[in-house]
Amino acid sequence: MGRIVEVEAYLGPEDRASHARFGETARNRVMFGPAGRAYVYLVYGMYDCLNVVTGPDGVAAALLIRALSPLDGTDSMRVDRVLRATTRRRSLTPDQAAAAARRIERLPVARLASGPGIAAAAFGLDTGWTGVDLCDPSSPLRLERAPAAEPVPIVVTTARIGVDYAGEPWSTEPWRFVELGHASVSGPA
DNA sequence: GCAAGGATATCG
DNA sequence: GATATCCTTGCA
Numbered sequence: 036m037g038r039i040v041e042v043e044a045y046l047g048p049e050d051r052a053s054h055a056r057f058g059e060t061a062r063n064r065v066m067f068g069p070a071g072r073a074y075v076y077l078v079y080g081m082y083d084c085l086n087v088v089t090g091p092d093g094v095a096a097a098l099l100i101r102a103l104s105p106l107d108g109t110d111s112m113r114v115d116r117v118l119r120a121t122t123r124r125r126s127l128t129p130d131q132a133a134a135a136a137r138r139i140e141r142l143p144v145a146r147l148a149s150g151p152g153i154a155a156a157a158f159g160l161d162t163g164w165t166g167v168d169l170c171d172p173s174s175p176l177r178l179e180r181a182p183a184a185e186p187v188p189i190v191v192t193t194a195r196i197g198v199d200y201a202g203e204p205w206s207t208e209p210w211r212f213v214e215l216g217h218a219s220v221s222g223p224a
Numbered sequence: 225g226c227a228a229g230g231a232t233a234t235c236g
Numbered sequence: 237g238a239t240a241t242c243c244t245t246g247c248a
Contacts, residue, residue: 043243045243052243053243054243076243078242078243078244079242079244079245080242080244081244081245082244082245084243084244086243099243101243120245120246131247135246138246150244150245151243151244152244152245153244153245195243196243196244197242197243197244198243200241200242201243221244
């Protein structure tokens with residue numbers, strides 16, 4: 036379990052940075068369905084990224100979960116991180132794999148899910164989780180309302196990360212939302 | 225600074 | 237069918 040501290044918003048087909056920019060395809064089909072479902076895709080051949088479908092039925096919008104502050108199950112997160120780091124790399128020598136495992140074992144808790152690829156890895160997610168209803172209280176993967184935080188977190192916006200290819204204005208719109216100063220946030224605050 | 229993965233959308 | 241590209245990460 037973790038608290039979401041960094042997300043990015045992706046709009047419909049007009050958003051040139053969104054997977055919906057080519058219209059409905061086999062990969063992004065769930066984005067065009069009802070809100071509240073998971074959309075997990077593979078990027079750069081080795082990292083899965085978790086999104087929450089947000090638009091109403093027929094409108095392909097989604098929220099990319101970029102970072103979580105781990106709250107519980109951190110041992111399990113380390114196990115899944117190591118598993119992913121050592122199985123998704125074909126050209127790793129045994130020495131390199133052992134070094135990667137040691138590095139993950141030593142990571143501070145705040146860094147276990149600090150980035151879209153490693154957040155999904157920490158939760159053991161892959162593309163097979165696409166379509167799961169995140170609003171169903173009985174779902175193994177679900178969203179829950181956080182208790183009121185004290186002090187109240189300050190949320191700031193920045194441009195989205197890794198979307199320069201989309202060009203203006205999509206690459207500069209302030210559609211990344213981060214909890215200011217949180218140790219689990221990836222990239223610039 | 226850059227290579228490592230494989231799925232994907234697009235082009236011949 | 238072939239290929240450039242990708243909502244990333246951790247190394248040199």
